[in-house]
Amino acid sequence: MPQHPRTDRDHLILALSYWPTGATNSGWRSRSSSLDGIFDPGLLAETARTAERGVFDYFFWGNTEDSSNANPGGVIRNAFQFNGFAAASYLAAVTSRIGLIASVNTTYSDPYLTAQLASNVDHLSRGRFGVNFVAGAPGGAAHRNFGHGERPDHADAYVRAGEFLEVFTRLQDSWSDDWFVGDKEGGRLFAPEAAEPIDFVGTHFQVAGPLNAPRSPQGRVPILHAGTSEESFALGARYADVRFSPYASIEWNRAYAQRNRELAVAAGRAPEDYAFVVGANIYVGETRARARELFNEVQRNLVERFSPVVVGRHLGLDLGEVRPSERVIDVVDPTALPADGTGRALLDEFAGIVGDHDFTFDDLFRFAANKKNFPVVVGDPREVADWIEAGYVSGAFDGVKVFPPFMRTAFADFVDFVVPELQRRGVARTSYTTETLREHFGLARPGVLRRSAGSSARPAVAAAELQGVNA
Template identity: 35%
Template sequence: MSERQVRLGLAAYGTGWDAHAWRLPQATNAGLRDPSVILDIARIAERGKLDYVFAGSALGSEPNHLQRIFRWDNFIYASQAAAITKHVGFVVSVNSSFEHPYLTARQVATLDHFTGGRAALNVVFGIDRNGGPDLNLGGNAIPDEQSKYTRGREFVEVVNKLLYSSWDDDFLLDDRANNQLIRENSWHRINHTGEHFQVRGPLNVPPPTQSRVPVVQVGTSDDSVQFGADLAQVRFSPYLGVERGKAEYQRIKDLVAANGRDPEAFKILPGATFYIAGTKREAQRIYRNVINSQVTEEIPRAFSVALGIDLSRVRNNERVVDIIDLESLSPTAFDDFLPPLGTEKRHIHNRDDRESIRTLVSAVGEDLTLRELYHHVQRIRQAAQPALVGDANTIADWVQENFEERVLDGVQFFPPYHRGPADLLVDLVVPELQRRGLFRTEYESDTLQGLLATDNG
């Protein structure tokens, strides 16, 4: 067995992650109102010995945005899912631009106790700015690009003070004869006065079970990345391909090491949506059904400019391999195509677009059409993650290559729809990774910090 082990997580969303796969005849969309659908994700993850389940949160109201409609409260979800599992961890999200560190510290400490040390905290700064979250929360102003980072950093620092500096470990005296339940001087006010928060303390919940509840960082700006190197233990990262991913992986690890921390204890986990079946051909059929379910009246001219082709001279159903010369294509061909896809994913310009097309042709087949490529590009650039299409060996090969090349320490898997893909992941891919000695066969720790092998920051 490899000394270094892959870390795996599974995302829990009501309809799955794919914005179009809900239209497949085998998909169920009951998860928008039936919690059992995503509670099943926790059971499945534990059956596969996965590290954690991630249930993203949202504060904005975006009824036209499938991935943000009807987001269950992730603390309540994690509490319920923990009651039906014993080992798998739970990553819950808070938004430091709108939420308060005292309330968050209460929630995460409570969750960590009730789960027996299986909680992690994903802190986002501004990812929920769309949909008017400020209008749902009293009209408070949204922090600007700079202040959201200073607020986020202060937010986590206050949470940490409340969690780990409020109480001594031996606070419970339980001296019944002398009428003294709490040890004298065992609690401490943190008396924090900062630019964004004033918190007296102490926290009115006992310290967490874990010596350090893992903090998860997501974001690509220099401020966000530095925050992660300073205060986080895990990074949810965009996937940039093998070569660029290796360079970014090393850059992040070097920032962690510069803080005197062990870079191996800091885990980098890109997300990936997976389209899996018993055979590669069946997986290709499923993915093509998904991308062809997207409605496009006309491929925009900006897409043809990016590819360097004249759309008036080619048909939408022509094969990509017949009309595009990948060798002469720019690695940033789609950068100018980003504005029509939305500005919030501009960080994906670091990815090699030629590699994305080659990967797609390899996954789907050389009969990939121009229209299918257009739909695929829309999808992967908005999601900041690759689409893995194939059987168990195909997906295990991708994980192994990127793991051994040190592009990642693990993968956050996003089922495209429910039910089915999550089961196939743990029943087909996980055993293959175990056979290759890359993933555990039994849980080796009772805490999420132990499973992820993260440090105390």
């Protein structure tokens, strides 16, 4: 394994994706899981402090607008989640260094209110807040909860997202840093000339501004973004500081990062100001046997019933009426599947965890249902650290967002077992050396963008140009 970290970024970005019952459909049924965390501020605070003890860069909340109760295994994870702004406001008071990131769906939210809330929470946390923007996946019924007749199609959703982020960015710069005067004798509390309206007019939004909140401690809060479409890549290249990325392999992810950094450069940005973080379901034990035991327990406890259609969709095959007890290798030849396809990758990943291809369709179904879109890493502290170090040192990613399969011990074990190993190798930092979330990411505090004057920062894009952002 590599013995020294790369030199272009001084530390691995560590993040936690918080779900009160864990990031798998069945982890909540494990003997070690805690079920007292659903809307429990105690578990929220304890988990954030554990992350801070591990010198994590940020604490992340996912975003869900769909309140369907049709999925017996996933309803708690998908519907019962603290709103990120509410949770970040609470944790700002009980933590001191870790970044706090809320998710916002641009299809169902308002950019002015979002900018106001982001500024407020950034002040309350003394510069530790960030926002993850998503345009929302097609399908689902979330639009019915917001009085929308129909969900916009993909292209229109990204036009709206582009306008949303442009308004959000301009509003954060609608007050300059020297807004406060505090002259009691002269009766001048603030400088009105420090504000500038944004007067944005687009297809989806017409916003006058300025924001009714002073500029945040970070200047602008960091922006995170994820997505797999060309529209998402263009949006992230222009606005995002951190991209949440899929993970396929070291080679694939290096190419992915390179391509997206080139898009950022074309948008007038520096490539080093765009970081890439991958997610992973991590099962760690003091021994590999213990990690396998935890993994197997989570798989056994899946509530959803076997579906050959679902397994076939993952493999890209029509399996017909295959029985759950049949061995996959007796029906499917893994070597006949495309080497670069998702079906082959799924089989190889599962075989790598269990040690061979001697597993059934039911085993594969349970694995696919629980893994979501993230790699699954199972092992002792050294093995897990090996996987993380290899990806970081090679430049495949800049950080890892941990998705614990259940709460609370699965995450505490990562902090207690894996983080010290990463620190020993010089990959993860041993203490906080920065104060704000932007500083955690290695980003400078940006100057104020003004429409009426030149700026060395990225220029604001005209509303009419936003169609081109999503082309």
